[in-house]
Structures are given as C-alpha cells and as structure tokens.
Amino acid sequence: MTTDITKTTDLAASDNASRVTALRWLAAVGGVATIASTFMSWTYTSEFPGDLTVYGYPGGLQVLTLVAGLVIVLFSLASLGIKGLGWLAPTGTTKALQLLALGAFGTTWFTVIAIAVELGGVINLEPGGYVAAVTSAIPVVAAFMLPDDTRKAQRPKELPSWAEILIVVAAFAVGMYVITYGIDTEYAELFTGYLIAVGFGVAALFKAGLVARLSGLTTKYRQVTLIAAFVAAAAFPFTQNTDTYTLIAVNILIFATVALGLNIVVGLAGLLDLGYVAFLGVGAYTAALVSGSTASAFDVHFPFWAAVLTGAAVSLIFGVVIGAPTLRLRGDYLAIVTLGFGEIFRIAMGNLDGVSGPQITNGPNGIPNIPDLEFFGYNFGESHTIAGIELGSYANYYLLMLLAMVLVVLVFSRAGSSRIGRAWVAIREDETAATAMGINGFRVKLIAFALGATLAGLAGTVQAHVQHTVVPEMYQFAGPVPPNSAFLLAAVILGGMGTISGPLLGATLLYMIPAKLQFLQDYQLLGFGIALILLMRFRPEGLIANRRAQLEYHETDQLDVPEKGLPDSGVGIAKAGA
Known part of the structure; x- marks a missing residue:
C-alpha cells in the first residue's frame, strides 16, 4: 500500500515537473516569436511615427518590443536552469517572467491600438501587427500558469574583484543608456511605450532579486560606485x-x-x-x-x-x-x-x-x-x-x-x-x-x-x-x-x-x-x-x-509564521507532499 502511494506521488511530481518545463519552454518560444514579429511590417503607412513599415528592420516602438522579447527569452532560459544564467534571478524567475511578459504585451498592444486609433481603424495594420499582438500574449499565458518559485537568495559565488567592479560599471552604463534613451525620445507614442517597457522591466528585476544583488556590490565598492555614477551622468x-x-x-x-x-x-x-x-x-x-x-x-x-x-x-x-x-x-x-x-x-x-x-x-x-x-x-x-x-x-x-x-x-x-x-x-x-x-x-x-x-x-x-x-x-x-x-x-x-x-x-x-x-x-x-x-x-x-x-x-510580513500540521491531522502531511 505504501509503495503504491509512493509511486503515485512520484508519478504526479514527474508530470508536474514536465508541465512546468513545457510552460517555461513555451514562454521562451513566445519570446522568440515576439522578437521575430518586430522584423515584420506593422502598418503600411509612414504616417504613424517611427516608420513601422519596413520588413527586416525594427524601428520606433518595435525596438522596445524586441528588447522586451529578448529579456523574456533570457529569463525563460534561466528558469530552465541553463548554465550561466542563474545569476539573473537569485530569488526566482516566475514573478519576474510575469512582469516581463506583461511589459512586452503592454508595449505591443499599446502600439497596435495607437496605430488603429491615430490612423483610423485596424485596417491600417499590416499582418506583422496582428502577429505581434498574438505572439506577445503567449509568454503572458505561459508565465501566469507557472507555479511560484520564489526563494531566498543564496550567497553568490565569489568573483574576482575586477569582475565585480566591471559588473558595477556595466550596470551604471546600461542605466545611463536607458535614461538617455527616454530623454531623447522624439514623440509621445515612443515615450509612452518606453514607460510601459521600462516600468515592468525594472519591477521584474526587483522581483528577481537582481537589483538587490547589484546593491550589495555597490555597497561593497562604494567609491567605484560613486565614480561610475558621476562619469555616467557627466x-x-x-x-x-x-x-x-x-x-x-x-x-x-x-x-x-x-x-x-x-x-x-x-x-x-x-x-x-x-x-x-x-x-x-x-x-x-x-x-x-x-x-x-x-x-x-x-x-x-x-x-x-x-x-x-x-x-x-x-x-x-x-x-x-x-x-x-x-x-x-x-x-x-x-x-x-x-x-x-x-x-x-x-x-x-x-x-x-x-x-x-x-x-x-x-x-x-x-x-x-x-x-x-x-x-x-x-x-x-x-x-x-x-x-x-x-x-x-x-x-x-x-x-x-x-x-x-x-x-x-x-x-x-x-x-x-x-x-x-x-x-x-x-x-x-x-x-x-x-x-x-x-x-x-x-x-x-x-x-x-x-x-x-x-x-x-x-x-x-x-x-x-x-x-x-x-x-x-x-x-x-x-x-x-x-x-x-x-x-x-x-x-x-x-x-x-x-x-x-x-x-x-x-x-x-x-x-x-x-x-x-x-x-x-x-x-x-x-x-x-x-x-x-x-x-x-x-x-x-x-x-x-x-x-x-x-x-x-x-x-x-516579518511576523508570518510557517504553518504546521496540527496533531492527528493530515495538514502537515498534505503540505509536505505538495
């Protein structure tokens, strides 16, 4: 009897793991499809700012969708345990993936809706616009079907000092580029899409624990951080x-x-x-x-x-x-x-x-x-x-x-x-x-x-x-x-x-x-x-x-006490099995 229960539990766990893996691969595929959609024409007229009429060359708001799709692919691969990408999500990937997927979806659908509103109807959309709208929804569906994998961040692997300093400098360089991109946006539609993409992206980095890990490095190398911040701003x-x-x-x-x-x-x-x-x-x-x-x-x-x-x-x-x-x-x-x-x-x-x-x-x-x-x-x-x-x-x-x-x-x-x-x-x-x-x-x-x-x-x-x-x-x-x-x-x-x-x-x-x-x-x-x-x-x-x-x-949140099974009850056993 006990052996049968054990086999049933193992089989259920195996099926659940397979389902989770499939959903993570689906999110990655959705991210790749979203990237591919940005190389298609979203509208046939250049009246919409950004020139979204070119095949094979993303422009305007398509660039934001492309970057969002790329980040979705990276975090999806990190959730699959691809070696070298685990540092992206010290505290878990599910919530970060959900936010990133919403960012790509929001940016893409904002663009599609803006084209329809400003140009006078969905008839102004090219096939690429419809493809982008559908493919950007795939990571959202997959991410929200994933179980929560939030965990406590482990102590990161010790890196050489020069590598950690390089990470700090690179982080400030990327941050300054993102801010400069926002200031340099030429029209309101692009800036609105920028706010959507960056807002969800930054929230995802917080949820993944990457910002906390970078904060630890900046605290460790305070002088380097100050110099890097000043140089980036200057x-x-x-x-x-x-x-x-x-x-x-x-x-x-x-x-x-x-x-x-x-x-x-x-x-x-x-x-x-x-x-x-x-x-x-x-x-x-x-x-x-x-x-x-x-x-x-x-x-x-x-x-x-x-x-x-x-x-x-x-x-x-x-x-x-x-x-x-x-x-x-x-x-x-x-x-x-x-x-x-x-x-x-x-x-x-x-x-x-x-x-x-x-x-x-x-x-x-x-x-x-x-x-x-x-x-x-x-x-x-x-x-x-x-x-x-x-x-x-x-x-x-x-x-x-x-x-x-x-x-x-x-x-x-x-x-x-x-x-x-x-x-x-x-x-x-x-x-x-x-x-x-x-x-x-x-x-x-x-x-x-x-x-x-x-x-x-x-x-x-x-x-x-x-x-x-x-x-x-x-x-x-x-x-x-x-x-x-x-x-x-x-x-x-x-x-x-x-x-x-x-x-x-x-x-x-x-x-x-x-x-x-x-x-x-x-x-x-x-x-x-x-x-x-x-x-x-x-x-x-x-x-x-x-x-x-x-x-x-x-x-x-600090006062939460883990639930324990009551005496002579199946609560603790059920939670352990889950």
Missing part, C-alpha cells in the same frame, strides 16, 4: 547633438537637487513643508538682482561664486526667520503655516512693482535679461569644444548643475549619518520621546529647515541663469510645470523619503513625463494623484526605500 551631454534634450536634463537636475534638499526637511526630520519652493525662489530672485540684469533694481554685478553664495545665504536667512517662529508647531499646523509662507512669497514678489510696493522685482513681469554665468573667463552661455565634441550652453549648465548635485548629495549623506542626522530621525519617529531623551527638538528642526532652505537657494541661483528670467508664477504651490511645492513633495514621497536615490528618481519621473507627454499637461495633477494613491496602496515606502521604511510598512 557623459550625457556628450551624447547629444543639440541642446533640445539637454535643457530637459538640466531642469531635471535642478528639480532633483531641490527635491533632495526637501528630503532633509520631510524625509529625515519629518517636517511637512508645503511652501518649500519659496526658498528656490528666494535664491533665484537674489541671483537675478545681483548678477547684472538690466531689469535689476540694484546696479551690481557679482561674479558667479559671489552670486551663488549670496543666493544661498539669503535663503538660509529666510529659512531661519521663517522657521524660528513656526517650528514650535507640529503636523497639520506646521503644514498650513509653510503653505502660507509660500503663497506670501509669491504674492510679495508680484507686489514689489513700484505701485503696490517698492520697485524691486518688477512685479508680475519678473526680472528678465539675466546674463549667462561666467567663471574664470568661461562663459556658460557660449558653445565650447571639449575633446573634439562641441558642447552647447545648456550642456555647460548641465555639468555645473551636476557638480551642485554632487555637493548636495555629499551634504545629505554626511548630515544623515551624523549625530544631528540621527537626532532628525528620532524627532521624525517620536518627537516627545526624543525630547525626553535630551534632544533639543526646536534647535534640531531649525537646523534641518535652514539647511534645506540653503540647498534650495543654491539650486535657485543656477535656475535663474538657465531660464534667464524669474517671475512669481514659477514658484506656486501647484502649477502646470514643476518645480513647485506639490511636485517637490510628490517627488520625495514617490521616490522614497529619507534616501538619496529615491527623490532623484521621483524628480526625474515627475519632470520628464509632463515634458514628454504634452497632451497630459491638463490632466497631470489627476494622473499624479492616481499614481500616489496606487503607490500608497502597493508600495507606501516609495520606489526606492530604506530598510527601516520597508520594515515599518511591511511588518506583517
């Missing part, structure tokens, strides 16, 4: 032929730098500041008034370094003046007061026009004609040739803003791990308990407020010269174009409070999406509101969260 302007997309990159850096400064106030100290963009405006207006603008009320022209220091110093003063009487408040009361400060600043800049107040800022007209920066004879408004490559004016400002961001990241990291940084975290977690332990809550919060204001003012001085003008409408609580207070706060929450890379990623997404998808500008607040709701539901700690936040928001 290489961006050298890949551009015009300043069109470099201007977007400059504004992203400005937005990200200000968001990182706000992260000190909100992420570390836990102070809800709804008027933070006003400090950016203080730095910008200060730089505009002292940099020799023809519309300035002061006949002065400070050199670059002096204008930057002046803008940062004035923002620091405003931070202390505003923070001293208000930081004794907490929670919603503090948020309302900071919101009022932001609105007071904008209205005051509009009233200093010589009619409602002194003639300082030209009121609603702002301060135009701000000259380009000049540093030791290097004019940032002129093109310069470096290593045989001509860099435009916005490329100069990009590199300058990159150095400013490095400074802000250094300040944030040093402050966060210092004694004052630990005091900020204590205040954020429980101000009453922190005060009882001897921390001067008011002084600690004032330092955070002042430091955040200084960093925002520093970014504002560069922004004034990049935009060549400052007007009050640029510094609203919520407006059509970031940076504004609502978008800055959303960038910190979306990316992950208390981290360095989180706000940088959040700011990049929140600036790049409206810049690329112009048709969404009237609905972007609605879209971001929906995105934040979904984020709070599924990933409240943000896209990139620190370990503390993950434990806090997912503490129930």
